[in-house]
Amino acid sequence: MNAKTPRVAADLDAYFTREDRRIRSELDDFLRIPSVSARSEHNGDMRRCAEWLAARMRDAGLSATIHPTAGHPIVVGEWRGAGPKAPTVLVYGHYDVQPVEPLDLWTSPPFEPTVRDGKLYARGSVDDKGQLYIHVKAVEAILKTRGKLPINLVMLAEGEEEVGSDNLASFVEKNSALLAADSVVISDSSMFAPGQPSILSSLRGIAYFQLDVVGPSVDLHSGSYGGAVVNPAMALARILSTFHDAKGHIAIKGFYDKVRVWDKKSRAAIKKLPFSDKHFRAETGASALGGEAGWSTLERIWMRPTCEVNGQLSGYTGEGAKTVLPSKAMAKVSFRLVPDQEPAQIEKLFRAHVKRVAPKGVTVKLQHIHGGHPWRAELSGPLYDAAKQALAAAFGKAPVVVGEGGSIPVVGDFTRILKAPVLLMGFGLPGENAHAPNEWISVENFTKGLRAVATLYEQLG
Amino acid sequence: MNAKTPRVAADLDAYFTREDRRIRSELDDFLRIPSVSARSEHNGDMRRCAEWLAARMRDAGLSATIHPTAGHPIVVGEWRGAGPKAPTVLVYGHYDVQPVEPLDLWTSPPFEPTVRDGKLYARGSVDDKGQLYIHVKAVEAILKTRGKLPINLVMLAEGEEEVGSDNLASFVEKNSALLAADSVVISDSSMFAPGQPSILSSLRGIAYFQLDVVGPSVDLHSGSYGGAVVNPAMALARILSTFHDAKGHIAIKGFYDKVRVWDKKSRAAIKKLPFSDKHFRAETGASALGGEAGWSTLERIWMRPTCEVNGQLSGYTGEGAKTVLPSKAMAKVSFRLVPDQEPAQIEKLFRAHVKRVAPKGVTVKLQHIHGGHPWRAELSGPLYDAAKQALAAAFGKAPVVVGEGGSIPVVGDFTRILKAPVLLMGFGLPGENAHAPNEWISVENFTKGLRAVATLYEQLG
Numbered sequence: 001m002n003a004k005t006p007r008v009a010a011d012l013d014a015y016f017t018r019e020d021r022r023i024r025s026e027l028d029d030f031l032r033i034p035s036v037s038a039r040s041e042h043n044g045d046m047r048r049c050a051e052w053l054a055a056r057m058r059d060a061g062l063s064a065t066i067h068p069t070a071g072h073p074i075v076v077g078e079w080r081g082a083g084p085k086a087p088t089v090l091v092y093g094h095y096d097v098q099p100v101e102p103l104d105l106w107t108s109p110p111f112e113p114t115v116r117d118g119k120l121y122a123r124g125s126v127d128d129k130g131q132l133y134i135h136v137k138a139v140e141a142i143l144k145t146r147g148k149l150p151i152n153l154v155m156l157a158e159g160e161e162e163v164g165s166d167n168l169a170s171f172v173e174k175n176s177a178l179l180a181a182d183s184v185v186i187s188d189s190s191m192f193a194p195g196q197p198s199i200l201s202s203l204r205g206i207a208y209f210q211l212d213v214v215g216p217s218v219d220l221h222s223g224s225y226g227g228a229v230v231n232p233a234m235a236l237a238r239i240l241s242t243f244h245d246a247k248g249h250i251a252i253k254g255f256y257d258k259v260r261v262w263d264k265k266s267r268a269a270i271k272k273l274p275f276s277d278k279h280f281r282a283e284t285g286a287s288a289l290g291g292e293a294g295w296s297t298l299e300r301i302w303m304r305p306t307c308e309v310n311g312q313l314s315g316y317t318g319e320g321a322k323t324v325l326p327s328k329a330m331a332k333v334s335f336r337l338v339p340d341q342e343p344a345q346i347e348k349l350f351r352a353h354v355k356r357v358a359p360k361g362v363t364v365k366l367q368h369i370h371g372g373h374p375w376r377a378e379l380s381g382p383l384y385d386a387a388k389q390a391l392a393a394a395f396g397k398a399p400v401v402v403g404e405g406g407s408i409p410v411v412g413d414f415t416r417i418l419k420a421p422v423l424l425m426g427f428g429l430p431g432e433n434a435h436a437p438n439e440w441i442s443v444e445n446f447t448k449g450l451r452a453v454a455t456l457y458e459q460l461g
Numbered sequence: 462m463n464a465k466t467p468r469v470a471a472d473l474d475a476y477f478t479r480e481d482r483r484i485r486s487e488l489d490d491f492l493r494i495p496s497v498s499a500r501s502e503h504n505g506d507m508r509r510c511a512e513w514l515a516a517r518m519r520d521a522g523l524s525a526t527i528h529p530t531a532g533h534p535i536v537v538g539e540w541r542g543a544g545p546k547a548p549t550v551l552v553y554g555h556y557d558v559q560p561v562e563p564l565d566l567w568t569s570p571p572f573e574p575t576v577r578d579g580k581l582y583a584r585g586s587v588d589d590k591g592q593l594y595i596h597v598k599a600v601e602a603i604l605k606t607r608g609k610l611p612i613n614l615v616m617l618a619e620g621e622e623e624v625g626s627d628n629l630a631s632f633v634e635k636n637s638a639l640l641a642a643d644s645v646v647i648s649d650s651s652m653f654a655p656g657q658p659s660i661l662s663s664l665r666g667i668a669y670f671q672l673d674v675v676g677p678s679v680d681l682h683s684g685s686y687g688g689a690v691v692n693p694a695m696a697l698a699r700i701l702s703t704f705h706d707a708k709g710h711i712a713i714k715g716f717y718d719k720v721r722v723w724d725k726k727s728r729a730a731i732k733k734l735p736f737s738d739k740h741f742r743a744e745t746g747a748s749a750l751g752g753e754a755g756w757s758t759l760e761r762i763w764m765r766p767t768c769e770v771n772g773q774l775s776g777y778t779g780e781g782a783k784t785v786l787p788s789k790a791m792a793k794v795s796f797r798l799v800p801d802q803e804p805a806q807i808e809k810l811f812r813a814h815v816k817r818v819a820p821k822g823v824t825v826k827l828q829h830i831h832g833g834h835p836w837r838a839e840l841s842g843p844l845y846d847a848a849k850q851a852l853a854a855a856f857g858k859a860p861v862v863v864g865e866g867g868s869i870p871v872v873g874d875f876t877r878i879l880k881a882p883v884l885l886m887g888f889g890l891p892g893e894n895a896h897a898p899n900e901w902i903s904v905e906n907f908t909k910g911l912r913a914v915a916t917l918y919e920q921l922g
Contacts, residue, residue, distance in 0.1 A: 038779065038780060038781040038782065038783065039779065039780060039781075040780070098783060099777065099779060099783055101777070101779070102680075105679065162782075162783075163781050163782060164782060190685070204684060206684070206784070208782045208784070215745075215747050215748075216745040216746045216747045217745070217746025217747075218566065218746065218894060218897045218898055218899070219563075219566075219896065219897040219898065220745060220896070220897060221867060221895045221896040221897070222767075222769045222771055222795060222797070222896070223665060223667070223797055223865070223866045223867025223868055224651070224762065224865070224866050224867050224895065225745060225762065225866070226762070226767045226769045226797055226866060227752050227753065227761040227762050227765055227766075227767035227797065227866065228741075228750055228751070228752045228758045228761040228762050229745050229747050229750065229751070229752075230747060230749070230750070230751035230752075231769050231770055233701075233769075233770035233771075233772070233773050233792070234701060234704070234705070234769065234770045236698070236773075237697070237698040237699075237701035237702050237770065237773075238698075238701075238702045240694075240695060240698035240699075240702075241698050241699045241701075241702035243695070244695070280689070284676075284677040284678070284681060284686060284690050285677045285678025285679065285788075286676050286677045286678075286690050286691060286822055286823075287676075287821075287822060287823065287824055288691070288821045288822040289689055289690065289691070289822065290689070290690070290691035290820070290821060290822040291688050291689045291690075291691075292688065297689045300688040300689040301685065301686065301687070301688050301689050304688055305688075306683075306687045306688035308683045308687045308692050308694075308695065308786055309692055309694035309695045309698065309775065309776065309787070309790075310683055310694075310776050310777055310782070310783060310784060310785050310786070310787070311694070311775060311776035311777035311778045311783065311785070311787065312694050312697075312698075312773050312774065312775040312776060312778070312790060313773065313774055313775075313778035314770065314772060314773040314774075315770070315771050315772035315773065315793065316560065316562070316771055316772035316793060317772045317773070317774040317791065317793070318499065318500065318560060318562070319499060319500060319501070320499040320500075320624050320830060321499065321623075321624060321625060321669045321771070321793065321795070321830045321831055322499065322559060322560055322623075322771060322772070322793070322896065323667070323669070323771060323795060323867075323868075323896055324771050324772070324896050324897065325769055325771070326770070326771070326772065327746075327897075329770075329773060330778065331694070331698075332776065332777060332778070332782065332783070334683060334782070334784060336683070336684055336687055336688065359751070360748075360749045360751060361747055361748060361749040361750060361751040362747070362748065363748055369781060369782045370782055404684070404685070405684045405685050405686070405687060405688065406682060406684025406685050406784075407684055407784075433679060434682045434685065435680065435681070435682040435683070435783065435784055435785050436679045436680040436681060436682070436785065436788075437679055437680065438679065
């Protein structure tokens with residue numbers, strides 16, 4: 001680090017050190033609430049989680065309100081004390097989490113936060129409760145230490161990110177005055193490597209479907225009927241097998257028509273990042289990497305659209321054997337999209353493809369579960385400069401610019417509705433198991449994240 | 462019916478009429494025991510069921526013993542009072558049943574026998590507890606009415622038919638003196654149509670596998686990894702899609718090499734049976750029939766081998782969406798075999814095929830769960846003649862000869878080990894849901910079955 005490197009303010013650093021035990025104990029309480037948005041049996045937990053979060057926002061010095069939606073509630077915290085001339089920052093996060101199955105693969109229970117080897121394990125630890133809580137506590141540190149923020153701040157926490165944020169865009173549209181901001185800050189992503197702070201330059205969009213193939217009206221005896229009745233599980237497999245060609249390209253007519261061509265500079269920058277296919281493969285546990293021909297691993301994840309099967313269910317799946325010809329077969333299928341693909345356009349192309357390849361003797365139903373637009377950042381201006389300073393101050397190292405294969409559909413919505421630049425500055429790490437058993441956040445990243453975010457708020461003032 | 466038609470003996474007919482209520486109430490008790498052999502949590506029920514059955518055999522006048530095996534026990538009943546010069550008949554049946562899932566599709570609970578519209582609904586009602594119990598009560602009727610049978614009789618009931626009869630062949634081999642018989646009678650099949658008694662001419666064999674495709678060591682976020690890590694669910698679909706060609710032929714090298722050519726006479730006899738594709742399709746609820754090109758529906762089921770997916774599981778299968786790249790994907794895959802295909806030979810060909818088509822980046826494991834040989838009947842001799850007489854007497858109509866697409870692997874074992882002809886004479890009906898929710902047996906077939914079996918025993922004496 002050279003002499004110009006900014007530092008974390010001493011009073012804020014001391015506050016985080018002094019309050020560390022309490023802050024992390026509160027985070028544990030947050031993580032103990034099983035706020036699984038996809039499962040209706042957790043609706044009560046979702047409400048409880050929203051109320052818990054609003055209370056902690058108030059403890060931090062924000063005013064906080066809970067807004068009901070057609071789905072799970074949205075929590076909004078506000079501090080407007082910097083006056084009308086100061087800039088306003090909108091912070092976005094989500095308090096809902098992914099389902100936890102398969103439960104037997106968790107080393108410690110998903111809703112009992114446990115630290116092992118400097119990692120805090122719990123569902124939601126990194127995606128996104130832990131990262132959202134960094135913002136709550138960064139606000140608290142400044143307000144408790146100095147009595148005021150240099151910016152006006154609105155904090156928006158939704159409970160439907162993991163199920164498609166169905167009610168968020170309309171909420172933002174209806175409340176655009178409340179949410180109006182000069183910049184939007186989101187911490188729901190990962191750093192490129194341990195110790196290497198990162199700013200995100202792109203997100204993939206998503207179009208998520210459920211494909212149901214129905215054959216006979218009940219499960220049939222595979223001996224008495226097999227051979228003469230079309231098997232929906234086999235039909236599903238044949239349909240799924242048409243989605244890619246032998247080179248890993250998606251074989252749906254028109255699928256790539258809207259894909260924006262990437263410039264050589266972006267591809268060259270990716271090549272410079274310290275990345276090893278070998279380490280990446282080892283981290284996943286897969287026996288080999290794969291994917292679309294002609295693109296590197298990082299390009300496949302950041303720059304190229306994909307089609308994945310996320311789940312499959314048909315017939316008998318228990319112990320041993322059952323000689324059944326299943327009545328139906330189901331697959332969850334999702335596409336990751338890149339600029340300028342649109343979920344609605346992909347849905348149209350996908351419907352046409354499925355219709356074309358569906359075999360006779362089964363009925364195929366396609367349901368669009370949710371969609372989100374891809375996004376590319378503006379990598380210049382005061383928001384970007386402040387982020388570079390804040391990350392360097394907290395981590396002692398300049399950030400790199402990276403892509404992200406995941407989707408945060410609301411980013412596109414914020415850009416479109418609020419016309420404000422969005423900064424994606426996250427504190428996860430590769431291998432964090434965000435949607436898998438044994439999700440974790442690095443304790444070091446959490447504590448440095450507190451300092452980075454508090455410094456960012458300072459820099460934006 | 463002409464004057465030569467045999468009749469059910471008046472004393473036996475009267476016995477069945479008089480005892481009808483008790484017999485059916487006992488059958489209900491039998492069906493209430495959840496003897497699901499595939500699920501280890503039912504091991505206690507399996508033992509209880511074997512004991513209950515042995516007790517009823519004793520009530521009927523047989524001596525009965527329970528033989529432990531490495532799996533579920535075998536029950537053997539005996540009556541040797543006809544002396545060494547009288548023929549010995551071995552009756553085979555099974556007291557285990559298929560799993561009951563999906564439970565929500567049962568109109569009445571699977572282990573609470575319920576009569577609706579002349580059908581007795583319960584798991585095991587037709588496959589095979591109801592049909593096995595016909596034999597127990599037919600013996601009882603003759604012994605209680607006349608004090609003796611005209612034949613020596615051994616009744617063998619196993620508890621592992623639905624999971625591959627793993628311990629039966631070795632039991633039959635070790636106890637070939639106990640089980641030695643001049644003929645073997647099995648009621649575990651269906652009549653061609655209501656009111657149309659039937660004798661089976663063939664059974665298909667089976668080779669049942671579990672295919673496990675493993676990719677990353679844990680479920681991954683489909684955004685952060687999708688596109689660069691091979692998706693096991695997609696890989697499984699691609700593997701499954703190679704099992705058939707576009708005409709419905711099985712595309713595994715060498716698969717048809719051992720298939721015995723069918724004679725024109727057999728195919729012509731099948732054409733004469735009153736069968737309607739339209740009614741068959743409507744019965745299954747499928748939108749269209751399908752299968753191997755060049756063969757009729759009955760030929761596809763009776764004469765041709767098949768490959769079916771019996772179950773599939775991968776990733777997230779719950780409500781809504783979960784953006785996961787699954788760690789693994791599983792399929793249950795079974796082949797129905799025809800003479801002279803052998804399960805071991807098919808396993809070898811299948812392993813070679815899977816190895817050839819398995820994509821890089823995933824590990825494919827193939828497990829052979831169970832196998833059974835196909836079988837063709839000798840349609841002549843005293844056993845066949847007696848069956849024709851008995852069925853005509855009970856049903857007032859001459860039986861037809863039909864094939865069966867299902868597998869009863871022990872039939873091949875009996876033929877091989879005991880060197881005795883096997884008669885398959887069953888009382889199920891099309892649409893009986895043998896391996897599906899809402900399994901039923903026709904009450905009329907049960908009561909006529911009692912009379913047919915008692916008459917068969919008489920005729921064989």
